[in-house]
Amino acid sequence: MSEDATPSLGIACPGIARGAYDVAIIGAGVAGCCCARELARTSGSLLVLEAGDDIACGATRANSGIVHAGYDPEPGTLKARYNVEGSRLYPMWAAELGFSYVRNESLVVGFDERDERALVALSLRGAENGVEGLSVIDGEEARRLEPNLSAEVTCALRVRTGGICDPYEVALTALENAVQNGAEVAFDARVTSLERVRGGYVIGLAGGGRVCARAVVNAAGVHSAELHNLVCARKLQIIPVRGDYLLYDPTLGPTFSRTIFQVPTTAGKGVLVSPTVHGNLFVGPSAEPQADADSVATSRRGLTAILEGARRTWPQASSRGVITNFAGVRAKGAGHDFVIGEPDDAPGFFDVACLESPGLTSAPAVAVDIARRVARRLNLGARPDFEPRRAPKRRLARMDADQRTRAMREDPAWGHVVCRCSPVSEHEVVRELHGTLPVLCLDALKWRTGATMGRCHGGFCTPELLRIVSRELGVEPSRVEKRLRGSWIVSRSRPGYARLAAAACDEAAVDVPEPAQVYDVVVVGGGAAGMAAAASARAAGASVALIDREASLGGIMRQCIHNGFGLKRFSEELTGPEFASREAALLDGVDVWSSSSVLALHPGVLHELEVVCPGGARFVRARSVVLACGSRERGFGALGIAGDRPSGIYTAGSAQALINLHGCLPGRRAVILGSGDIGLIMARRMTLEGMEVEGVYELLDHPSGLKRNIVQCLDDFGIPLHLSHTVVATHGAGRLESVDIAAVDPATRRAIEGTEQNVACDTLVLSCGLIPENELAREAGVALSPVTEGALVDDRLETSIPGVFACGNALHVHDLADLAAAEGDAAGAAGASSARSGRVASSDPVVPVEPGPGVRYVVPQRLHGGGCPVTLSFRVSDVARDVSLEAVAELADGGEMTLRSRRARVVLPAEMERLEVTVSPEAALVASRVVVRVASASQKRGDA
Ligand SMILES: Cc1cc2nc3c(=O)[nH]c(=O)nc-3n(C[C@H](O)[C@H](O)[C@H](O)COP(=O)(O)OP(=O)(O)OC[C@H]3O[C@@H](n4cnc5c(N)ncnc54)[C@H](O)[C@@H]3O)c2cc1C
Structure with a gap:
């Protein structure tokens, strides 16, 4: 690997095409994007200037995503007017632009008679604002609608016009539609000065550029007061108020179908519990005023407060099932209302300022109004060829089998599943990289495609995304950033990485056998357990297919280039790839489907598996199925650590894939959290690659990894192991700069307040446990153990579904590949015997x-x-x-x-x-x- 001279150059942003426009919109949050969409209806030329390197860098990225009905704002305010109008526009905008929007209703719940009076008042206020479909119901009726609601709830306001959306998607689709109709967008374009001149404004950009516009729309979110104050005598003041959230895994999504509010107070709408349009559940937000308008670091206090608040409505709320925490900053105006329109002393300057909640709901209505006013001011006509509908984008996750087959015939990249959790194909990633809006950072890809947003939080797909970005845009990985400037992802990459990535793609030819009519046994997953299962089923005389998503077999062992494998199974010390090739050599007579992902298992008399591969979408039928899908690592979001969300936080497996498979070094100075085996191995590996490993911190009072790894990977390299210590906060807006580490009380396993120490590092490697990968099993209806998170099995490793077996890390996490393979032997033999006997139930x-x-x-x-x-x-x-x-x-x-x-x-x-x-x-x-x-x-x- 070569050290790149400047690790953080970023992907180049396309420049601004012209020097002058009719209208410049400052800010590409939901307000700016919606205004762009409405202004694109006019004949004026249009430029959107965004300080960040993606859309929605402010409040739009992190909020509740609720399309409020409009019962809450004070009648007569701008909030009330735009909220109700916006809520009515949402269904039409969603249909035209193709974003997800669900009218899921909401309940505002109360706990006593005083609350009931407040709800009646709220209902009357809603009616005055023009909201339809409001009714006050009792606690029992509320629990009939939402059975998981607290028994303490005595009354509720039922709001039939409440809805939910994905705010990023609203902004994205609105801006894409604007660009489709001629608007231009510049990222990395922070406006630092505004000068009123004859006929318009001269806009100064950070870095020295200038651009002129006849009219300016100020949609700069929490910074909108600063821009307003540059050109207007009557000053605005914005108080940034941060809100923290906890997001839960989709398995908890069905807990509530409606959004549950509590009776609002003067402090705001309080903590709510709501499903999201993507099937997750969240609780939040807190409300913490802060001086820094841009800091979205969560706080331990905020996270604790929202859990406590949420328990009033949802008593079971806990940190179990949390996949991440995040925060957004409200632009709270000192005047308590939105500031919309042209100030008296700044003609041609239009504020969309102080847009706190319900700003997301209001954005379409505000945009319609602003576009009308700007058009009138500049005397702009209508664009005759305006196309209000945005061309829909196909998603692998939303296709049926026929659609997938057709898509893969058009482009085999539809069959390469990059993100296994969502799932997202390579086609979708490449489409975005060459799409309507430039992609300047990995987070833009994440938000636009959904890749890395699933259960593993990018643990598996980040290195693969990096490779595709590098190949498609011709940039070295060390120039790719996560989100903000300075948020580099790797400090070094092998020389000529981008060229090599492109060459590897040209060479990749995948040979997928046509499926036999019916296989006796299909094994899903080609790691240690899966290969052993396939070989043993074949040895028992069964016809067998082994399906794996990767191009080569071996599973996690492909990246484990250290030795320590095979002592039990082969009486030899082998590396992971050596162990894998020994097992692969035993697969004679097995149909191996590599580069093939199983998307669904439909159990039946004959089980049916839906498979996508570059050759197309296939249905494979089997008498027995062996699930050997391995495990994923516990990600950062599940650990409940507060603070910033910079780049430089990796699971040990991702760090290992980056170094061993991709030739990239994740950073320079690492802290390792958790003493699991992969983390210990990585402590040694990173040290050998020239990184400084500051230490390994373990929450428990004993190590989680094998003794031999403590000795060979830490002791031999002088790396300290700190038991009963944990990371409690991360710092760094772009790249990780340091972590706070606290001592842990062994009795409660909680951090001891006052013991925090700040440790400088640019990389945090997490080795905090593995979780069996069981989405296929779960969706097929296999009963799972809440403790192992793997299937519940009998002594033949048969799950609750007859003819479906499980083994290896998908069943429970093993310390050694040898033991996982031994379990695979047993599962394969049992699968073959079950297929042969026609699943005769044992009489024992x-x-x-x-x-x-x-x-x-x-x-x-x-x-x-x-x-x-x-x-x-x-x-x-x-x-x-x-x-x-x-x-x-x-x-x-x-x-x-x-x-x-x-x-x-x-x-x-x-x-x-x-x-x-x-x-x-x-x-x-x-x-x-x-x-x-x-x-x-x-x-x-x-x-x-
Ligand atoms: C915790 C929280 C919960 C919320 N919940 C809801 C809800 O459920 N429903 C609802 O309707 N509303 C909600 N809101 C409010 C809603 O999120 C906001 O009203 C809305 O997103 C504001 O959009 P915006 O475009 O005005 O601002 P932002 O989304 O902040 O966008 C402003 C953009 O301007 C850019 N920018 C700033 N300065 C400059 C500059 N000088 N030059 C160029 N670009 C610049 C920023 O980078 C940013 O991308 C919530 C807000 C928060 C924080």
């Missing part, structure tokens, strides 16, 4: 298997008493010394039978334990359950 009695004292989980969770040996895999809850690990059958008569016990000098949660047991049919008949537990060995000795 079934006994549940459960964790007892000291044990966190056991797999499998049920076993057949058939007299065959079964391996119980489990993890202990805590470090314990001098213990006995026991599997006992509890008998119906209250007694118990020891099935197996083993002494251990020390047991660690980081290391998986195994006990082999055999339950005879006779024992199974009298056993109520099998329990695995940790007992004190000294106690045992005493008993003896």
Whole structure:
């Protein structure tokens, strides 16, 4: 890898085409973008100037996304007028522009008689504002509509015209429509001066550029008062008020179908709970006035306050299921109302200022009004060929199988799934890179395509996106930024990266076999477990297909170039790629579908899998399916860390992929959070590549990784391991600059206030655990364990759906590839046998298997008493010394039978334990359950 001279140059922004325009709009938030769309209806020439390197860099990026009905604002205010008009325009704008908008209704809930009086008053105020469809209902009726509502709710205002949207998408589609109709856009164009001259304004830009316009629309959000004050005698004041949010995984999306408000107070609309148009759920916002208009760093206090506030309406609200936290800044005007229109002393200057909530709702109505006024001022006619409809963009995630097949015939890149969570194809990424609006940073791609927004938060797809950007735009990865200037993503890349990326693309030829009529076994996932499953099913005589999304097999092992693999399975110390090629060599007779993603599993008598691959969209049928989809890493958003959201925060697996697969170095000085094995391996790898690793910080009072990795990766390199410490905040607007680290109370596992220390670093690597990747299983209806997050299986590794098996990290997280492969052997053999026998259910009695004292989980969770040996895999809850690990059958008569016990000098949660047991049919008949537990060995000795 070569050190690039200047790590952060950014992707070049196209320049401004002309020196003078009829209208310049300052700010590409939702207000500026909507104004651009409406002004594009006129004959005037139009330029949008945006300080950031994407649209929606201000409040529009981070807000509640609620299209308010309009019952809340004081009658007679601009807020009331534009809110109600805007809410009425939303359905039409959504249809024309193609953004997501759902009229999901809202409930404003109350908890006592005083609240009920407030709700009646709110309903009357709404009627005065012209809002239709308001009714006050009682608590029971409210809970009938929303069963997860608190039992404390006694009354609610039902608002039938409340809606939700994606604010970024509203702004994006409006601006794209404006550009389609002739508007021009300049990013990275911060307006720093405004001078009124005859016939208009001279606009000065940061960096020295100037542009003239006959009229100016000031839509600069929280900075709109500064621009107003440059040209107007009567000054405006904006108080920035930050609001923090918690966003939940889509699995919690269905908790509420309506947006739930609490009775508003003078401080605002309070904490709300709402679904989003993308199927997530969020709670927030807080309301914290702050001096800095641009800081969107969340605070621990704010995050705690919104959870407490949310529990009033949703008592189950907790940090479980949170995938990220974020903040937005409200532009609160000192005058408490919007400031819209032309001030007396600045003709041709139009304010869209102090646009706090309900500004998103109001934006279309404000835009219609502003365009009318500007057109009148400049005497602009109508553009005869204005096209109000924006050409819709196809999305892989929204296509049915026929549409996918057609799309892939047009361009095989539709079949390359870049972001597996959403899913987003390479075609969509490339389309944006050469689309209507320039892409100057990775976050623009994220927001426009949805890539990196899913469960893994970019853990898997960030390196791949970087490669596509580099290839398509011809920029070296070290010039690509996350969002703001200075938010570089990697500090170094291999020489000629962009050229190599383009060449690799030309060479990639994918050979996907035509599906056999019906396979006996289809294995999903070609890592250690999946390859072993496919080979063992084939060895048992089954016809087998092995499907994997990557171009080559091996799963996570492809990037694990260190040794330590294969000691158990091959009695040799191998690297990850070596282990993978040994397993791949055993796949003779297996149809391998590489570069192929399974999007859905439809269980049935014959299971059907929907697959996309560059060759097209296919349906594959199978008698048995083995799920071996591996795991993903716990991402930053799930850790509840407050602060800024700069670049430089990676999961250990992404950092590993960047270095080992892409030849890019993530940074220069790293802190590692969590002592999982991949983090330990990366501590050594980054050190060897010349990075400084400041230390590894672990929340628990014991390491999470294997002892051998602590010794070989930390001790041998002098890297300190700090147990009972965690990161509590991140700092840095562009690139990460430092983290705050606090000591942790081992009893509560909470950070101890007052112990925070600031540690300088430009890279934070997270090694905080793996989560089985189970979306396919979940959507297919497979019952999952809340503890392992993998499937609940029996001793043949069969899930709750007959003929569907699970193994490897998709079932529960393994320490060693060897053990995952051994589980794959078993699952493959069971899949083949089930396919052959036509899924004849076993007549042996079934006994549940459960964790007892000291044990966190056991797999499998049920076993057949058939007299065959079964391996119980489990993890202990805590470090314990001098213990006995026991599997006992509890008998119906209250007694118990020891099935197996083993002494251990020390047991660690980081290391998986195994006990082999055999339950005879006779024992199974009298056993109520099998329990695995940790007992004190000294106690045992005493008993003896
Ligand atoms: C926490 C929170 C929750 C909210 N919830 C809702 C809601 O549910 N419903 C609702 O209707 N409203 C809501 N709002 C309000 C809504 O988000 C805003 O009213 C709306 O997004 C404002 O849009 P804007 O275009 O005026 O400002 P912004 O989105 O802030 O855009 C201003 C743009 O101007 C650019 N800019 C600034 N200065 C310059 C300069 N000198 N030169 C060039 N460009 C410049 C910025 O980079 C930015 O992109 C909420 C706001 C917040 C913060």
